[in-house]
Amino acid sequence: MEVQGLAPTTTLKENQNVKEAAENELRERLNNQQEKEAEMKELKERLLLMEHRLKQQEQDFRRQRQGNGMEEKTLVDMEEKALRLKKQQKWEMEQTEINDRLIKQHLIFDRQQKEIKELKLALSLTKVGMEDMKSQYLEEFGNLGKQLGTLANAASKYHKVLEENRKLYNQIQDLKGNIRVYCRVRPFLHGQASNMSTISRIDDQNITIASASKNGKDARRNFTFNKVFGPTATQEEIFSDTQPLIQSVLDGYNVCIFAYGQTGSGKTHTMSGPKELNEKTIGVNYRALNDLFYLSEQQIRNSTNKGLSVPDANIVPVRSTAEVIEIMNIGQKNRAVSSTAMNDRSSRSHSCLTIHVQGKELTSGNMLRGCMHLVDLAGSERVDKSEVKGDRLKEAQHINKSLAALGDVIASLAQKSAHVPYRNSKLTQLLQDSLGGQAKTLMFVHMSPEADALSETLSTLKFAERVATVELGAARVNKDNVEVKELKEQIAALKATMTNKGADEPLRTTVFSLDLSRMKPSIVTTNHEEDEIGYPTSNRKPMEEVGNIEIRGDSNRQKQPDNHSEEMLISMESPWPDSYQELGDDDKEASSGEWVDKVVVNNKVDTTSREGDGAQDQNFFQRYINDVRVYPELQLINNAGGKKASLDSHVNQFDFDSDDLENSTSDSSEVELLSQLNVSKIPRGISGGMSKIKKPQANGIKSTDGRNLSNGHVPSPSRKVLNGPNQTTNRTMRQPVSGDGKRSSLRALESKR
Ligand SMILES: Nc1ncnc2c1ncn2[C@@H]1O[C@H](COP(=O)(O)OP(=O)(O)OP(=O)(O)O)[C@@H](O)[C@H]1O
Numbered sequence: 001m002e003v004q005g006l007a008p009t010t011t012l013k014e015n016q017n018v019k020e021a022a023e024n025e026l027r028e029r030l031n032n033q034q035e036k037e038a039e040m041k042e043l044k045e046r047l048l049l050m051e052h053r054l055k056q057q058e059q060d061f062r063r064q065r066q067g068n069g070m071e072e073k074t075l076v077d078m079e080e081k082a083l084r085l086k087k088q089q090k091w092e093m094e095q096t097e098i099n100d101r102l103i104k105q106h107l108i109f110d111r112q113q114k115e116i117k118e119l120k121l122a123l124s125l126t127k128v129g130m131e132d133m134k135s136q137y138l139e140e141f142g143n144l145g146k147q148l149g150t151l152a153n154a155a156s157k158y159h160k161v162l163e164e165n166r167k168l169y170n171q172i173q174d175l176k177g178n179i180r181v182y183c184r185v186r187p188f189l190h191g192q193a194s195n196m197s198t199i200s201r202i203d204d205q206n207i208t209i210a211s212a213s214k215n216g217k218d219a220r221r222n223f224t225f226n227k228v229f230g231p232t233a234t235q236e237e238i239f240s241d242t243q244p245l246i247q248s249v250l251d252g253y254n255v256c257i258f259a260y261g262q263t264g265s266g267k268t269h270t271m272s273g274p275k276e277l278n279e280k281t282i283g284v285n286y287r288a289l290n291d292l293f294y295l296s297e298q299q300i301r302n303s304t305n306k307g308l309s310v311p312d313a314n315i316v317p318v319r320s321t322a323e324v325i326e327i328m329n330i331g332q333k334n335r336a337v338s339s340t341a342m343n344d345r346s347s348r349s350h351s352c353l354t355i356h357v358q359g360k361e362l363t364s365g366n367m368l369r370g371c372m373h374l375v376d377l378a379g380s381e382r383v384d385k386s387e388v389k390g391d392r393l394k395e396a397q398h399i400n401k402s403l404a405a406l407g408d409v410i411a412s413l414a415q416k417s418a419h420v421p422y423r424n425s426k427l428t429q430l431l432q433d434s435l436g437g438q439a440k441t442l443m444f445v446h447m448s449p450e451a452d453a454l455s456e457t458l459s460t461l462k463f464a465e466r467v468a469t470v471e472l473g474a475a476r477v478n479k480d481n482v483e484v485k486e487l488k489e490q491i492a493a494l495k496a497t498m499t500n501k502g503a504d505e506p507l508r509t510t511v512f513s514l515d516l517s518r519m520k521p522s523i524v525t526t527n528h529e530e531d532e533i534g535y536p537t538s539n540r541k542p543m544e545e546v547g548n549i550e551i552r553g554d555s556n557r558q559k560q561p562d563n564h565s566e567e568m569l570i571s572m573e574s575p576w577p578d579s580y581q582e583l584g585d586d587d588k589e590a591s592s593g594e595w596v597d598k599v600v601v602n603n604k605v606d607t608t609s610r611e612g613d614g615a616q617d618q619n620f621f622q623r624y625i626n627d628v629r630v631y632p633e634l635q636l637i638n639n640a641g642g643k644k645a646s647l648d649s650h651v652n653q654f655d656f657d658s659d660d661l662e663n664s665t666s667d668s669s670e671v672e673l674l675s676q677l678n679v680s681k682i683p684r685g686i687s688g689g690m691s692k693i694k695k696p697q698a699n700g701i702k703s704t705d706g707r708n709l710s711n712g713h714v715p716s717p718s719r720k721v722l723n724g725p726n727q728t729t730n731r732t733m734r735q736p737v738s739g740d741g742k743r744s745s746l747r748a749l750e751s752k753r
């Protein structure tokens with residue numbers, strides 16, 4: 001180291017400092033040098049150590065390379081192992097995943113199980129709740145059922161009470177003798193629009209008719225009847241309320257059931273049924289007969305009445321409904337039926353089936369006699385509507401007139417007039433028994449539901465209302481006790497004896513009724529040959545006794561009993577006979593007089609005291625039945641007691657002639673009905689005293705085919721099936737015999753008079 005040019009005094013210190021600095025620097029450098037050397041030394045040592053390791057690694061490597069073959073194998077093994085390990089790892093992973101999933105599923109399952117448990121719990125709770133509710137409901141239902149039962153019970157009791165009330169009401173009406181009125185509404189016919197009905201309401205006893213009044217407002221009119229049957233009522237229902245009347249006939253009451261109503265309103269349907277008859281469709285006639293026969297078989301009857309009544313009646317003995325139906329068929333054939341604009345099968349005459357029943361009370365020996373008229377009236381019609389002309393027009397006018405006469409009678413009865421104009425028409429004469437004779441009378445009033453029949457419907461119902469107010473007096477049993485009967489027999493015998501001597505004027509007057517002679521002279525002649533006029537002299541009865549309605553001044557009087565009888569007869573009255581047409585003017589004149597246009601009902605001729613009645617009767621029937629086979633049996637034998645019962649019936653058809661009305665002796669006023677019928681008031685004071693009795697089948701009028709109810713179709717009785725005897729079919733009845741015998745009888749009768 002070199003020191004250069006230092007200044008002598010001042011620089012010493014500086015030199016010193018520099019020296020110190022240099023020395024320090026040197027020292028520092030030295031220290032650094034030493035540090036570096038130590039570092040170097042340390043690096044050298046580390047390098048040596050690394051070299052040593054490298055050597056060792058080389059040695060290892062060499063050793064490893066020596067055992068390389070073995071290592072490769074190990075490597076493959078290891079690779080395989082690694083692969084397996086991988087697979088296993090993968091599998092494990094999958095398993096893990098699966099496990100995870102399983103665990104998850106398990107968890108889900110557990111959760112679901114839990115939920116299911118909860119649901120089950122809820123369900124069981126709900127079930128319990130439901131059970132509770134169910135039991136509550138059951139309890140409530142039970143209670144409701146009980147309440148319903150109580151209500152139903154109450155309702156049925158109420159209905160029973162109503163029914164009893166109705167029956168009581170009917171009984172009261174019976175006691176008062178009111179005519180029962182049942183109203184029946186026909187259904188709309190095929191092809192008719194059913195939305196134009198005039199009926200606004202129907203219940204058991206009420207019917208309300210709706211119509212537009214003049215000022216355009218709705219007008220309603222209510223009508224009350226004993227019973228109202230709607231359009232759906234069956235024939236059976238219709239008959240059910242009629243049944244008690246049938247028993248009444250056998251109990252000795254007179255019964256009349258008649259059908260009234262506008263043309264086409266269903267009268268024939270009710271009384272007979274439709275054209276095709278079967279057990280369901282048969283009408284009141286058939287059902288009543290069935291019941292009658294059924295009841296007569298249940299009771300012990302014993303009678304022999306050979307009575308005969310209405311003009312040209314044929315008496316036919318019958319033993320079963322089937323036989324009566326055959327007879328009714330004949331009557332039906334004789335009935336004039338024709339097609340009009342209002343009804344294609346319109347009845348152009350009234351039809352009446354009369355059944356007489358006689359019996360004996362075995363305990364008392366009293367005789368009971370009942371009589372039942374089953375009447376199907378011809379319908380009232382407006383001739384402008386029915387568009388009839390010629391003969392049909394005349395018929396319609398006659399029908400309307402006779403119905404008007406019926407209206408007059410009803411009006412008089414309703415007003416309790418002293419005089420009732422029964423004599424104004426044959427119809428009212430025929431029904432006199434039933435309209436004034438303390439009979440039990442039922443009227444089926446019929447109505448069509450169509451709007452264009454409204455005015456007829458209203459007048460029909462008003463008429464029916466008035467009919468319902470008619471009090472006939474309490475119905476009486478036609479019963480004669482034994483003593484009275486014996487006395488009457490004695491009187492009859494005495495009268496007969498006196499008549500033989502020509503000494504009994506009243507009897508002669510009675511017997512001389514021209515109608516009697518006209519009615520069935522040949523019948524009488526046949527049966528009782530000893531009398532020159534054709535009456536059994538020993539058996540004549542005063543008209544009071546034989547039930548001639550004209551003889552009875554007192555309409556309250558009951559028909560007198562026939563003598564004790566032992567047989568049961570049913571007779572049929574045919575329409576007016578040809579013989580009447582054949583009568584000469586003289587004959588007609590002779591047969592006119594008081595009886596000329598009268599209908600005689602129940603004109604029974606007692607034959608019990610005669611010998612050989614059966615033979616004579618057979619003779620009689622042979623004359624009137626156009627069948628070689630004679631109705632063989634007149635007797636109904638009751639097995640139990642060997643007793644007998646008897647029935648006796650007629651079927652009548654009447655053509656009403658205007659002269660019938662001209663002979664009127666009535667003071668009656670014109671009924672409301674009349675105004676509906678295009679019928680002028682019956683002229684008074686026009687006498688003539690002659691009735692032009694018409695043939696039943698006017699020219700050009702077709703007869704009905706008759707209803708076909710052969711035995712196989714004979715309806716069973718409403719109470720019980722009746723096994724009628726075998727019947728032959730096609731039994732027909734001859735028209736009443738006309739001829740000289742008849743005329744001579746008539747003349748003889750006149751001359752005797
Ligand atoms: N209740 C009913 N059910 C079904 N059809 C009925 C009923 N009533 C009446 N008819 C039918 O109405 C039509 C007229 O009836 P029906 O001939 O009995 O009348 P009607 O009053 O006797 O007439 P007319 O006075 O002209 O003889 C017939 O075709 C009949 O079959």
